Amino acid sequence: MNYTKPIQVYRGEFVESTHDVHVAVVHANGDLIAYYGNPFRQTFARSSMKPFQVISVVESGAIEKYQIEDRELSLFCASHSAEPYHREAVSNILKKIQLEVDHLQCGTHVPMDFESYKQLIREGRELTPLYSNCSGKHSGMLTACVMQGFDVESYREVSHPYQQQIIDNIANITGYARDKIKTSVDGCGVPVHRLPLYYTALGFARLAAPEHWEQGSEQRKDSLRRVRDAMTTHPEMVAGTKRYDTDLMTAFKGRIVSKSGAEGVHCYGDRETGIGVIVKVEDGQGRASSVASMEVLQQLQIGNPTIWEQLKDYHHAPVLNARDEAIGKVVPNFKLKRL
Template identity: 60%
Template sequence: MNHSKEPILVYRGDYIESTHQIHIAVMSAKGELVAYYGDPHRLTFARSSMKAFQALPVVESSAMEAYDLTERELSLFCASHIGELYHRDTVATVLNKLDLQESHLQCGTHIPRHQESYEQLIQEGGNLTPLFSNCSGKHAGMLAGCKKQGFPLDTYRDVTHPYQQQIIDAISDISGYPKGKIATSVDGCGVPVHRLPLDKVALLFARLASPGNWDTKNELRQHSLDRIRQAMVDYPEMVAGTKQFDTDLMRAFKGRLVAKGGAEAVHCFGDKETGLGVAIKVEDGNARGTRVTAMEVLHQLGIGDESIRNELEQYVEEAVLNARDEKIGKIITQFQLNFL
């Protein structure tokens, strides 16, 4: 029998082994808090969930046109990819269009989440390079925006760099949160990361999904948000990769939903039809709680039908597997959104 009141339960066999606390904010594009769970105003580093907004200066500077960049490449600028060959090749193509080298990427490197690519690299005796970084697309986009505007390339990671200031200005404008209140630190790939209340992050995604419902006179920004959203939903495989939640989620919703996860258990999405944006933060930073939470929020908001839910059933109740890939437990939710 389940006596726990925690919103996420992790079972091993028939027994609760762990629990997770969560915070959720649901916002309309007009800036109204529609529903919440936990603390919807929790100050949160949204981490890689901000990548769509970090790509705005690429579009607004006309770098896309100047370097003949494609919408598929724009999607990669918003990505936390797993390092599949097509991800790496696309970043290399962008660098070639910019007449830049891989050494210009300052994202560092790490073992890719795509196991087959890493195993092949080992077998061939190769070395990890920045192309394998899940943030290499974002950094390539930043280089494009900087080069088009004549900004220095060697310091593009600095928070005082004009490109990074353009990003903060855009985040403030879209979220309605004063620029002076946006705290910054350093993300895993070395660029600034932004700390906002969770409801403001949800508002960013509401306006990304449905910029036409945002009352602003900045038509370029509305158009740029719409273009970025369209690129992400048209090429969802670039945003994450094979068998990845964001890719599977956007593909299942066939252009209706734009979604992007972030490190330390952040997940955000926006719905084009309702104009709602959602931001989720698992308090302890364990990402295994984000997918089941996102699926339950979608269910409670009435977004998507039963066929979509069935297509994504592996994320509705996630399996806990042992080293033999046998199911020995499950991750489930038990929370109710508070509707306003």
């Protein structure tokens, strides 16, 4: 076993497993600031792309017409835990656009909030799409479709006009050529987009600090600010209780905008420095993504020891057994290469 890997998993005092990671750190002006591994690795950033997928909702005028609250806009960007307030918010959005739960085509799964799942079992109720961690995103897509008069039955298809708008917006915000963006199908059934890490990090830099994006239109920069502010003002809607995105944005009090993705992806942007970061764990293990993400944060000296202490369990993540005892830890073991 190679014990020099960038993420090490200890059981007691012994390394039991390791993970490779790739990191890109990019300024909103396009400069690659630092990296680890391959900063141009082609990657599906999965749910980390949600803040860009929601831009057309904002620019369509739907926020104003349907009186979408900032916490609901934040939910459009979410991979939520399906806590009661998440489900209630999705239901409220559907009422505003006069659609039903059955219009959500995200499928369903056991919610991350286990208390909600236990209550469902006790009451003898079935899972619905409201419990999907992507129901917020899908309600946002439906909101944009209703606003623009698009078909709401085929909104998942890559050929659908709203999905084409999303590709346009991703290309614009990240600077990656539209014809080079490849798509496949995400876990919730909608298109997912494949880009080099560098460009996704650049997109997060522009989301966090659009004022540094000289070529961006004022409308687009205003849209990015609106999404950023909704996410950072209502971080509980983006993820949930004891979730990394929520806790990271809460600790930084609006400075950091953060969004995780499946298969070991985590992205964030820093308003103060104008940089964006993406972490990709090579084997897709999510347990390593927050560890790598926090290590990058500290190597870049973003924040201070007080904030880092609040987030320490994401940086040196405890490994727990069935008795909820800490019997190991997941720790970083790498240094960024600065440019």
